[in-house]
Amino acid sequence: MKVLVTGANGLLASNLVRELLYSGYEVRGMVRENSNLLALKHVDVELLKGEITNTADIRKAFAGCEAVVHAAANTSQWPTNYEAYKKTNVDVTQLLLDEAVRRGIEKFIFVSSANAFDSGTKANPGTEESPFSMKGKSGYMLSKQVAQELVLGEFRRSGLPTVVVNPTFMLGKYDAKPSSGQIILMAQQKKMMIYPPGGKNFVHVADVARGIANAISLGIPGECYLLAGENLSYREFFEKLRLVHGHPQRLARIPRAAIRLAGNLGSLYENLSGKPAKLNSVNAQLLCTDNYYSSQKAVQNLNLAQTPVSQAIEDAMEWFSQYGYL
Secondary structure: EEEEOOOOOHHHHHHHHHHHHHHOOOEEEEOOOOOOHHHHHHOOOOOEEEOOOOOHHHHHHHOOEEEEEEHHHHHHHOOOHHHHHHHHHHHHHHHHHHEEEEEEEEEEEEEEEEHHHEEOOOOOEEEEOOOOOOOOOOHHHHHHHHHHHHHHHHHHHHHHOOEEEEEEEOOOHHHHOOOOHHHHHOOOOOOOOEEEEEEEEEEEHHHHHHHHHHHHHHHOOEEEEEEEEEEEHHHHHHHHHHHHHHOOOOOEEEOOOHHHHHHHHHHHHHHHHHOOOOOOOHHHHHOOOEEEEEOOHHHHHHHOOOOHHHHHHHHHHHHHHHHOHH
């Protein structure tokens, strides 16, 4: 079987390409012209350069493929309005679904976000049954939830075998942007690290890649799977980072009120200047929230591995060191 992977040079997709090749699949990766291909260095994969918003390029990418993993997305957290993400995250997903139906694709896997479901506490984490709520959510999160509904709706409408995977916060090798690995890089050489009061679910990106590869054969059409790892407060995460690398040396918690004040000031700046702030009221709310999720369904149905977060940190650090990020 030949699998098309969109956004193949990203953190998750570059890990997925390797996992698919290792599992015996043929792989075509779709990337934009002039993309940074460091994450695919030494990988013998067919690459097609094109614009995912262009129907002709999409048709070229689909030619000869039996399965599709749509991983490409605008994942920036700024700005926070929905319209900034709609074209890339929603409209493109519909274009790909239309082409998948036209070609009779055997499996269409959409990489959504855990935030398409409400999070929970450590004692009662969010699941695939948790309803979506816009409370404290960004335009990016809304765009992923809307696109997810398009994918599930296509299964109900046409019978296209669609599966949705919902990764949490991924760490590991091949983060060339870097994206989520910034949380590791910003702590380097710091004697004091301030951290917010919330937390999130951290997962090894290699586990997510393997879970998606397994979903090609094991994923039930019309179903969603949270690809999750460990639920950690930000303090617990930075303590793990300190054990692995020695930094940050000390930790200090930021009061919720201070974060929310800074977020409100950031939103005021955005409204007055028309420019994005690095922290606004939406981001501040998220930093103060326990964004915890359960991996139970994916573990049972997709054989999702549960590699310790400390190993994900070590793997990310090794790769960052090798390519001069540290």
